[in-house]
Amino acid sequence: MKNHHKVLLTLLRKAYPNAKCSLDFETPLQLLVATILSAQCTDIRVNMVVGPLFQRYRTAKDFAEADHTELETMIRSTGFYRSKAKSIRESCHILCKKHGGNVPADLDALLLLPGVGRKTANVVLGNGFGITAGVVVDTHVSRLARRIGLSAEKTPEKIENDLMRLFPRKSWVELSHLLIQLGRNSCKSQKPACPNCPVKEFCPKIGVKTQ
Numbered sequence: 756m757k758n759h760h761k762v763l764l765t766l767l768r769k770a771y772p773n774a775k776c777s778l779d780f781e782t783p784l785q786l787l788v789a790t791i792l793s794a795q796c797t798d799i800r801v802n803m804v805v806g807p808l809f810q811r812y813r814t815a816k817d818f819a820e821a822d823h824t825e826l827e828t829m830i831r832s833t834g835f836y837r838s839k840a841k842s843i844r845e846s847c848h849i850l851c852k853k854h855g856g857n858v859p860a861d862l863d864a865l866l867l868l869p870g871v872g873r874k875t876a877n878v879v880l881g882n883g884f885g886i887t888a889g890v891v892v893d894t895h896v897s898r899l900a901r902r903i904g905l906s907a908e909k910t911p912e913k914i915e916n917d918l919m920r921l922f923p924r925k926s927w928v929e930l931s932h933l934l935i936q937l938g939r940n941s942c943k944s945q946k947p948a949c950p951n952c953p954v955k956e957f958c959p960k961i962g963v964k965t966q
Contacts, residue, residue, distance in 0.1 A: 778802065781809075786878065788808070800832060804833055842871075887925065892918070898944060900918060937953070
Protein backbone atom coordinates (compact mmCIF):
# COMPACT_ATOMS: atom_id res chain seq x y z
CA MET A 756 0.00 0.00 0.00
CA LYS A 757 2.82 2.40 0.85
CA ASN A 758 4.52 1.66 -2.46
CA HIS A 759 1.23 2.31 -4.27
CA HIS A 760 1.05 5.83 -2.89
CA LYS A 761 4.76 6.38 -3.50
CA VAL A 762 4.20 5.68 -7.20
CA LEU A 763 1.16 7.97 -7.25
CA LEU A 764 3.21 10.79 -5.74
CA THR A 765 5.99 10.20 -8.25
CA LEU A 766 3.58 10.41 -11.20
CA LEU A 767 2.04 13.62 -9.90
CA ARG A 768 5.48 15.17 -9.42
CA LYS A 769 6.44 14.22 -12.97
CA ALA A 770 3.21 15.67 -14.39
CA TYR A 771 3.34 18.90 -12.37
CA PRO A 772 6.98 19.67 -11.50
CA ASN A 773 6.22 23.34 -10.81
CA ALA A 774 3.16 22.87 -8.62
CA LYS A 775 3.01 25.53 -5.94
CA CYS A 776 0.65 27.89 -4.17
CA SER A 777 -1.09 29.93 -6.86
CA LEU A 778 -1.97 32.88 -4.63
CA ASP A 779 0.15 36.02 -5.02
CA PHE A 780 1.85 37.03 -1.77
CA GLU A 781 5.16 38.17 -0.34
CA THR A 782 4.58 37.91 3.40
CA PRO A 783 2.65 35.61 5.76
CA LEU A 784 0.20 38.46 6.38
CA GLN A 785 -0.51 38.83 2.68
CA LEU A 786 -0.94 35.08 2.38
CA LEU A 787 -3.36 35.05 5.31
CA VAL A 788 -5.48 37.79 3.74
CA ALA A 789 -5.37 36.20 0.28
CA THR A 790 -6.39 32.82 1.67
CA ILE A 791 -9.34 34.31 3.55
CA LEU A 792 -10.40 35.96 0.28
CA SER A 793 -10.05 32.67 -1.63
CA ALA A 794 -13.02 31.07 0.15
CA GLN A 795 -15.71 30.38 -2.49
CA CYS A 796 -13.56 32.23 -5.02
CA THR A 797 -10.94 31.36 -7.63
CA ASP A 798 -7.28 32.13 -7.02
CA ILE A 799 -7.21 34.00 -10.33
CA ARG A 800 -9.87 36.41 -9.10
CA VAL A 801 -8.15 36.80 -5.72
CA ASN A 802 -4.86 37.64 -7.43
CA MET A 803 -6.61 40.37 -9.41
CA VAL A 804 -7.81 41.90 -6.15
CA VAL A 805 -4.76 41.61 -3.91
CA GLY A 806 -2.44 43.71 -6.10
CA PRO A 807 -4.08 47.05 -5.30
CA LEU A 808 -5.22 45.76 -1.90
CA PHE A 809 -1.68 45.11 -0.69
CA GLN A 810 -0.55 48.51 -1.97
CA ARG A 811 -3.30 50.17 0.05
CA TYR A 812 -2.87 48.10 3.22
CA ARG A 813 0.67 47.05 4.08
CA THR A 814 0.54 46.01 7.73
CA ALA A 815 -1.82 44.25 10.12
CA LYS A 816 -2.47 47.64 11.69
CA ASP A 817 -3.49 49.03 8.30
CA PHE A 818 -6.04 46.25 7.83
CA ALA A 819 -7.27 46.44 11.42
CA GLU A 820 -7.95 50.16 11.10
CA ALA A 821 -9.28 50.01 7.54
CA ASP A 822 -12.55 51.74 6.76
CA HIS A 823 -14.95 48.82 6.42
CA THR A 824 -16.77 50.32 3.42
CA GLU A 825 -13.53 50.93 1.54
CA LEU A 826 -12.22 47.45 2.32
CA GLU A 827 -15.49 45.84 1.28
CA THR A 828 -15.44 47.75 -1.98
CA MET A 829 -11.90 46.63 -2.79
CA ILE A 830 -12.65 42.93 -2.20
CA ARG A 831 -16.26 42.92 -3.43
CA SER A 832 -15.54 40.80 -6.54
CA THR A 833 -14.30 37.87 -4.41
CA GLY A 834 -17.81 37.29 -3.07
CA PHE A 835 -19.05 37.25 0.53
CA TYR A 836 -17.13 40.50 0.81
CA ARG A 837 -18.82 41.73 3.98
CA SER A 838 -17.95 38.66 6.04
CA LYS A 839 -14.47 38.47 4.52
CA ALA A 840 -13.78 42.13 5.29
CA LYS A 841 -14.96 41.59 8.85
CA SER A 842 -12.75 38.51 9.26
CA ILE A 843 -9.71 40.34 7.88
CA ARG A 844 -10.18 43.39 10.10
CA GLU A 845 -10.89 41.35 13.24
CA SER A 846 -8.03 38.91 12.59
CA CYS A 847 -5.58 41.77 12.07
CA HIS A 848 -6.84 43.45 15.23
CA ILE A 849 -5.95 40.27 17.13
CA LEU A 850 -2.55 40.10 15.41
CA CYS A 851 -1.82 43.63 16.58
CA LYS A 852 -3.10 43.03 20.10
CA LYS A 853 -1.60 39.60 20.79
CA HIS A 854 1.17 38.99 18.26
CA GLY A 855 2.89 42.30 17.70
CA GLY A 856 1.27 42.70 14.31
CA ASN A 857 2.79 39.46 13.05
CA VAL A 858 1.12 36.29 11.83
CA PRO A 859 1.91 33.52 14.34
CA ALA A 860 3.64 30.42 13.01
CA ASP A 861 1.43 28.27 15.21
CA LEU A 862 -1.59 26.20 14.23
CA ASP A 863 -3.58 26.70 17.43
CA ALA A 864 -3.00 30.47 17.40
CA LEU A 865 -4.06 30.72 13.75
CA LEU A 866 -7.25 28.75 14.39
CA LEU A 867 -8.30 31.38 16.93
CA LEU A 868 -8.40 34.06 14.23
CA PRO A 869 -11.83 34.91 12.74
CA GLY A 870 -12.34 33.36 9.32
CA VAL A 871 -9.45 30.94 9.75
CA GLY A 872 -10.08 27.19 9.68
CA ARG A 873 -7.70 24.28 9.19
CA LYS A 874 -7.47 24.85 5.45
CA THR A 875 -6.39 28.48 5.79
CA ALA A 876 -4.07 27.69 8.70
CA ASN A 877 -2.39 24.89 6.74
CA VAL A 878 -1.95 27.16 3.72
CA VAL A 879 -0.33 29.88 5.81
CA LEU A 880 1.94 27.54 7.76
CA GLY A 881 3.01 25.45 4.78
CA ASN A 882 3.52 28.24 2.26
CA GLY A 883 4.24 31.20 4.48
CA PHE A 884 6.52 29.54 7.02
CA GLY A 885 7.53 26.20 5.52
CA ILE A 886 5.88 24.40 8.43
CA THR A 887 4.14 21.12 7.67
CA ALA A 888 1.15 20.89 10.00
CA GLY A 889 -1.37 19.13 7.75
CA VAL A 890 -2.79 18.75 4.26
CA VAL A 891 -4.75 21.58 2.66
CA VAL A 892 -8.11 20.13 1.65
CA ASP A 893 -10.00 22.40 -0.73
CA THR A 894 -12.71 21.43 -3.20
CA HIS A 895 -10.18 20.00 -5.65
CA VAL A 896 -8.41 17.88 -3.04
CA SER A 897 -11.72 16.65 -1.63
CA ARG A 898 -12.93 15.59 -5.07
CA LEU A 899 -9.65 13.98 -6.10
CA ALA A 900 -9.18 12.11 -2.82
CA ARG A 901 -12.55 10.42 -3.28
CA ARG A 902 -12.23 9.78 -7.01
CA ILE A 903 -8.78 8.24 -6.80
CA GLY A 904 -9.77 6.21 -3.76
CA LEU A 905 -7.55 7.94 -1.23
CA SER A 906 -10.49 8.59 1.07
CA ALA A 907 -14.14 7.65 1.32
CA GLU A 908 -14.86 10.46 3.75
CA LYS A 909 -16.90 13.56 2.96
CA THR A 910 -15.69 16.19 5.43
CA PRO A 911 -12.41 18.05 4.87
CA GLU A 912 -11.15 17.14 8.34
CA LYS A 913 -11.63 13.40 7.85
CA ILE A 914 -10.22 13.51 4.32
CA GLU A 915 -7.18 15.33 5.68
CA ASN A 916 -6.69 12.65 8.33
CA ASP A 917 -6.79 9.93 5.66
CA LEU A 918 -4.25 11.73 3.49
CA MET A 919 -1.94 12.31 6.43
CA ARG A 920 -2.01 8.60 7.22
CA LEU A 921 -1.30 7.59 3.63
CA PHE A 922 1.51 9.97 2.74
CA PRO A 923 4.75 10.92 4.54
CA ARG A 924 4.62 14.17 6.47
CA LYS A 925 7.35 15.80 4.38
CA SER A 926 5.08 15.54 1.30
CA TRP A 927 1.89 17.01 2.79
CA VAL A 928 2.30 20.59 1.56
CA GLU A 929 3.45 19.43 -1.88
CA LEU A 930 0.65 16.86 -2.09
CA SER A 931 -2.00 19.56 -1.85
CA HIS A 932 -0.45 21.55 -4.69
CA LEU A 933 -0.14 18.44 -6.86
CA LEU A 934 -3.75 17.36 -6.33
CA ILE A 935 -5.00 20.89 -6.95
CA GLN A 936 -3.10 21.01 -10.24
CA LEU A 937 -4.55 17.64 -11.21
CA GLY A 938 -8.03 18.91 -10.41
CA ARG A 939 -7.57 22.06 -12.47
CA ASN A 940 -5.91 20.40 -15.46
CA SER A 941 -7.46 16.95 -15.83
CA CYS A 942 -9.82 15.77 -13.14
CA LYS A 943 -12.34 18.59 -13.35
CA SER A 944 -15.61 18.44 -11.50
CA GLN A 945 -18.06 18.12 -14.39
CA LYS A 946 -16.00 16.82 -17.30
CA PRO A 947 -12.84 15.04 -16.15
CA ALA A 948 -10.36 14.43 -18.98
CA CYS A 949 -9.77 10.83 -17.99
CA PRO A 950 -7.81 9.70 -21.12
CA ASN A 951 -5.20 12.43 -20.48
CA CYS A 952 -5.00 11.97 -16.72
CA PRO A 953 -1.42 11.30 -15.57
CA VAL A 954 -2.62 9.03 -12.73
CA LYS A 955 -5.57 7.34 -14.46
CA GLU A 956 -4.24 3.89 -13.52
CA PHE A 957 -5.04 4.69 -9.90
CA CYS A 958 -8.58 5.90 -10.48
CA PRO A 959 -11.32 3.33 -9.81
CA LYS A 960 -13.81 5.50 -11.72
CA ILE A 961 -12.15 5.20 -15.13
CA GLY A 962 -14.81 3.87 -17.47
CA VAL A 963 -17.51 4.61 -14.90
CA LYS A 964 -19.70 7.69 -14.81
CA THR A 965 -18.05 10.14 -12.43
CA GLN A 966 -19.93 11.57 -9.51
